[in-house]
Structures are given as structure tokens and as C-alpha cells.
């Protein structure tokens with residue numbers, strides 16, 4: 006569970022900070038923060054460092070908060086905003102999510118509004134008036150609005166309780182989500198020095214944290230660093246063979262009917278993959294910056310509102326999305342950094358339920374990423390920075406140690422072997438690959454020395470295994486001394502060796518054709534007996550072929566008895582209808598975890614409902630009767646007569662429950678604006694068979710290529726580059742290879758057994774066209 010993960014907390018004060026005196030909040034039962042937590046949000050206890058953070062801010066101090074994705078950062082500013090006098094102003098880049106955030110707050114009775122460019126002037130004027138009149142508790146603001154003088158003078162006219170800077174890593178110029186407008190946020194402190202500030206992010210190494218603190222003028226703030234462990238997420242990285250088929254098999258075998266996010270690098274592969282999944286019975290929608298705003302907004306809204314929908318997206322999707330039941334995050338292309346990978350995978354399992362972070366990775370990823378760095382804009386220092394990010398990502402892919410230990414180490418935290426990642430569950434071997442490495446390197450060397458030629462990996466492998474194909478004959482490469490010296494490995498295994506040599510920096514790749522060249526370190530292997538340890542993937546195909554028991558519809562119902570499951574499903578149906586009627590995502594009404602607790606405890610009265618996690622006073626008043634009716638109609642312990650509000654707060658119930666799914670709760674007064682496009686259940690093929698013949702690629706072990714210290718140096722050196730564009734911004738089309746026609750999305754039925762890995766020559770793997778746009782949250 007997530008709570009286990011955040012229990013191991015370190016509240017770290019910045020060294021130069023004096024201890025901060027916080028407000029006198031009294032004991033847990035009476036202090037206003039705890040009361041808000043309980044009564045408004047319906048939660049019993051704070052998670053991890055939430056309590057300390059909230060106290061710090063309520064007491065008027067500044068805070069810098071690092072908590073993993075889904076860790077519970079929002080409450081850290083929402084509660085101070087409710088306890089302190091005035092309006093809490095939240096700076097957030099997530100314009101497309103502001104409506105949902107406001108809806109979610111309205112649902113618990115918090116008065117919230119937002120100001121951004123998507124509104125009509127009169128809508129904005131209404132919110133501005135509410136702000137000035139103190140009729141809001143929380144105001145969400147897009148960072149670009151702070152550039153406007155009118156915004157600053159508006160803020161002057163109201164009373165501000167706290168400034169919250171959400172997604173604070175957007176201020177980091179060398180991070181993956183840089184937003185120039187964030188650089189202006191230090192003005193908050195200058196203009197309103199008495200208002201406490203809290204900056205929050207899920208993405209921060211030691212170096213990024215320093216950068217955030219400096220840029221936002223928060224060096225004297227108290228820093229809170231929660232554990233970054235997300236124990237409910239299982240991390241797996243597999244050899245890339247036929248990515249779309251591997252993905253389909255993964256979803257069908259392990260996550261049929263579940264909501265998930267699939268990340269691809271290019272729009273083109275996003276479109277293809279979404280179409281392929283849909284054609285094969287897994288409903289999926291695309292999301293990328295090339296779609297028009299309307300389609301993008303619709304697809305995002307569908308993902309948030311529907312159960313079991315898959316979104317195939319570029320990195321531009323997902324930041325801050327509070328959909329609690331995303332059961333898997335899949336990567337079909339290698340992310341550019343561990344930070345990015347961790348943030349994306351963190352979108353799985355925000356509800357603390359078991360979830361999977363699954364990725365396929367192969368030689369082509371290394372070649373493509375290196376190529377992208379070579380051709381990227383920016384100076385040598387910038388490229389070096391990208392290189393360090395990539396090296397750390399490759400180190401994670403190639404490790405023979407626990408993935409989680411390596412991930413946490415990257416964020417400067419210690420962990421133990423987790424038992425819930427692929428290397429823990431199915432330990433890969435490490436083997437001495439010195440001789441094969443020498444064979445590869447000497448082939449590259451001889452081609453250069455004897456012929457003055459350089460070739461890509463595919464051709465080098467053909468020479469090694471002695472394949473006399475037309476290209477070999479054309480160049481008379483069968484006459485080379487190294488021709489056929491590598492028959493001990495299959496070509497898929499040779500590609501694994503080359504991939505790992507690239508990952509370890511023992512080989513380099515250049516140019517549009519991805520030709521291989523030696524590095525200085527290559528010489529150590531060739532001439533100085535440097536040992537090369539490689540990673541051998543455990544044979545996984547067998548495990549994948551074992552038929553899985555037909556999956557119960559969802560994990561959410563996993564540990565419920567049969568009758569409780571029935572009630573749970575009825576509650577879900579009621580929730581779906583209610584959410585649809587109100588035009589909000591289902592989880593804004595109640596999370597699965599709350600419905601599960603209701604299904605097991607079968608509360609009989611409104612008072613009983615109060616003890617259930619996730620039901621605050623507002624939700625109890627709004628939905629309580631509806632829930633009790635569902636329970637009664639399902640033959641639960643609740644009877645109409647029992648539905649008496651023992652608190653006397655909510656009046657008496659209005660008659661016996663009807664049969665069926667119950668009467669939906671009263672319409673929300675907070676939001677009649679949006680159309681309810683929610684759909685009912687998504688049907689999906691249960692446990693269709695199919696197995697991924699995952700390549701027994703060879704691999705290596707090597708130390709993390711990029712240490713936090715190294716990155717720190719690099720990022721410090723970047724301080725002068727103010728105002729330039731995001732470092733990992735757009736990449737134009739790389740090589741123009743087109744996807745092989747035989748594997749077109751939807752043109753073939755799902756194979757029951759995939760082709761052996763070595764039937765798919767590496768060069769056919771279509772490289773993405775890197776037409777992705779910079780992150781776009783609108």
C-alpha cells in the first residue's frame with residue numbers, strides 16, 4: 006500500500022534553516038487541520054509527512070515538498086488554505102485539469118475556482134469577484150496569468166492565505182517539463198512577503214531540489230522529502246521484440262478490462278498502437294499534441310470518466326491526473342530520463358492497489374536516443390546533460406539488481422530488495438561477455454581500418470554470424486578475417502551484446518544510419534583485458550505462456566466475498582449513473598476503495614457512513630441516502646427504516662428504496678456545465694491467450710552511469726542559460742524508415758504465438774519519427 010511507502014519519511018530541514026515554530030494545533034482530535042481532514046475530506050489520518058507540512062504552512066512558514074506521484078501533495082496546501090484566513094492561490098500548469106480539480110473540491114464542499122485562458126471573460130470576472138469578496142477557499146491560477154499586471158492587482162485586492170506552487174519541477178530548466186513562466190514565480194515572495202509559500206513536486210533528485218529551491222527563492226523554506234517508494238507498483242522491463250504484440254499480450258493476460266496508459270515517443274506510433282489495441286479488443290484512444298484540442302480534451306475526459314479505457318499517449322499526457330485506478334503504465338519506447346520514467350509510471354496505482362509499470366526496451370531504443378542527443382539543439386553541456394539522463398535510464402534497464410533499489414538510489418534514497426520487480430521475481434544472470442565484446446569491437450575496428458567503412462548493428466551481426474547475404478557479398482565482407490567468428494550466439498543475442506556495449510559506453514553510434522564506432526573505452530576491452538559483464542535475461546516465455554486464471558473484473562473487487570462483490574458492482578453502477586448525471590468523473594463521487602469499504606461494512610445509517618474513509622460531511626449529505634438505498638435494495642443490512650440520520654444533521658430519508666441500482670443522488674449544484682459523456686462498463690476480452698516470446702537477450706551489469714553528484718555539477722553549470730527553450734524539447738524526424746507493412750495496426754488478427762525474436766531483423770523496427778511536441782497541458 007502506498008501508505009507503507011510514505012511511512013518511511015525523512016523530514017529534511019535545509020541545513021541553513023532554523024527550526025520553525027508552528028502554530029499551536031493541539032492534539033489530533035481538536036486541531037483544525039485534523040478536523041478539516043476528517044470532516045471535509047473524510048480521511049482519518051494524515052499520510053506520512055502531511056501533518057508536519059500542513060502545520061508548517063498553517064504556522065506561516067514556507068515549505069518545499071517532495072512526494073511521489075499520488076503521494077498526497079494536494080492536501081498539503083488545501084488544508085492550510087481552509088484553515089488560514091483568506092484564499093489559497095494555487096499555481097498550476099495543468100490547465101486541462103483545473104475544472105476537474107475544482108469539481109473534486111466542490112464535491113467535498115470546498116469553494117474553489119480557477120482562472121485560465123480557456124474561460125470566457127465573463128466567467129473570469131465572476132471568479133475574480135468571488136476572490137475579492139473572499140468567497141473562495143482555493144483559487145487555481147495558470148502561471149502565465151501572473152505575467153499580467155491585472156492579475157497582480159487582482160491578487161492585491163483579495164486576502165491570500167497561502168501560495169501553492171504545484172508541479173514545482175516545471176521551474177527546472179533541465180528537467181523534462183520546463184515552463185518559462187515558472188521562472189517568474191519568485192515574484193510572489195517579493196510582492197507578498199507575508200504570505201507563506203509551499204512548492205510541491207513529485208520529480209526531484211537532490212540536484213533538481215536545489216535548483217527548485219534556488220529559483221523559487223525557497224532556500225530558507227523547510228524541506229520535506231517523503232519516501233519515493235511506491236510499493237504497490239511492480240516494475241518490469243523486458244526485451245523488445247514485437248512491441249505492439251507484446252503489449253497486447255501483457256494487457257490481455259494481466260490487465261484485461263483495466264484502465265492503463267501506454268507511452269510512445271511519436272505521434273505516429275501513438276496512433277498506430279491505439280488502433281492496433283482497439284482492433285484487437287482493447288479499447289484505446291490516442292492522445293498527443295498533434296490532435297486538435299477538442300479531440301484531446303474528449304479523449305482525456307473519456308479516460309477520466311470511463312472504466313477500463315486505455316490511453317496511448319506521448320509524454321504530454323498525464324501530469325497531475327488524479328485518476329486513482331490506473332492499473333498499468335506501459336512504455337513502448339525508452340523514456341529519456343529516470344525522472345520522466347518515474348513520474349510516468351507513478352500514474353499507476355494512486356489508490357495503493359497492485360499495479361504494473363511495464364516496459365519493452367531494445368537495441369533500437371539505445372540507437373534512437375543516442376541519435377536524438379547527437380542531433381539535439383543546444384551546446385555541448387546540454388548534450389552532456391541529456392547523455393547523463395540517458396545513461397541513468399540505460400543503467401536501470403540493464404541492471405541485474407532490484408529495479409526499485411536502483412530507482413530509489415537515483416533519488417538519493419535507500420531501499421532493500423523489493424520482491425516486486427522483475428529482477429527480484431526472476432533473477433537475471435550476469436555473465437562474462439568479454440570475448441563476445443571483443444569480437445564485436447574488432448569487427449567494427451577491422452571494417453574501419455581495412456576498408457575505411459562503418460556499418461550499423463544489423464550488418465555487424467551478419468558478419469559475426471557469417472551470413473552471406475547480398476550486402477555482405479557486395480562489399481566482399483566474407484573475406485574479412487572476422488567473418489563468421491561469432492557462431493556461438495544467435496543474432497538476437499548479438500544484438501543484446503551490442504545494445505549493452507552501447508549502454509555501457511563501450512561502443513558508440515553515429516549519424517542517420519546509426520553506424521557503430523569505437524570509443525576510448527573500447528580500447529580497454531580490445532587491448533587492455535578490461536572485463537565486460539553482461540546481463541542474460543531469464544527465460545520468460547514459459548511463464549508468459551502459463552494460462553492465467555480468468556481475471557476477476559478488477560482488482561478493486563479482489564478480496565471481497567461473492568455477495569460483497571455483487572454489492573460493490575451495484576455501488577459502482579450507482580456511482581457511474583451519479584457521476585454521469587453530474588458530469589464528473591466517477592472517482593470524484595467516490596473512490597473504489599471507499600465503495601469497497603461500504604460493500605464490506607454495509608452501513609445502515611448515515612451516521613455509520615461517517616466512519617468510512619473518503620466520506621466527509623459534504624459527500625455524506627449529498628450521496629449518503631443514495632448509497633443506503635443501494636445497500637438496502639441489494640438486501641444488505643440497511644433497511645429503509647434504518648436509514649434514520651442519527652446525527653439529525655441531514656433530515657429524514659424520503660421513503661423506501663427502489664429496487665435496482667438505487668436512486669441517483671441529487672444533482673450537483675456545482676457543475677451543470679459539462680456534458681456527461683460517461684459510458685457504462687467497458688467490455689473486454691477476458692484473458693485471451695497469446696504469449697510473448699520474449700527474447701532471451703543477453704545483458705550486462707554495470708554501475709549506475711549517472712550519479713546524482715554528476716548531475717548536480719552539470720546542472721549547476723547550466724545556471725547561465727536563462728530563458729532558453731526546454732532541453733528535451735522537440736525533435737524533428739529522424740530516419741524515415743516506415744513500419745513494415747505486415748505489422749500494420751489492425752491488419753492482422755492477434756497471433757496466438759508470436760514469431761521467434763530472431764525472425765524480426767532489427768533494422769525493420771520502425772524508428773519513431775520524433776515528431777512529438779513539447780509538453781502541452783492544454
Ligand SMILES: Nc1ncnc2c1ncn2[C@@H]1O[C@H](COP(=O)(O)OP(=O)(O)OP(=O)(O)O)[C@@H](O)[C@H]1O
Pocket residue numbers: 048049050051052055072073074075076077078079080206207324325326327329355
Ligand atoms: N491522508 C490521506 N488519507 C487517505 N487518502 C489520501 C490522503 N491524502 C491523500 N489521499 C488521496 O491520495 C490520492 C493522491 O493525492 P494527490 O492528488 O494529492 O497526489 P499528488 O501527490 O498531488 O500526486 P501527483 O504528483 O500525481 O499530482 C488522492 O486520491 C487523495 O484523495
Ligand SMILES: [Mg+2]
Pocket residue numbers: 078079171325
Ligand atoms: Mg498533484
Ligand SMILES: [Zn+2]
Pocket residue numbers: 406407408409410422423424425426427428429430
Ligand atoms: Zn526488486
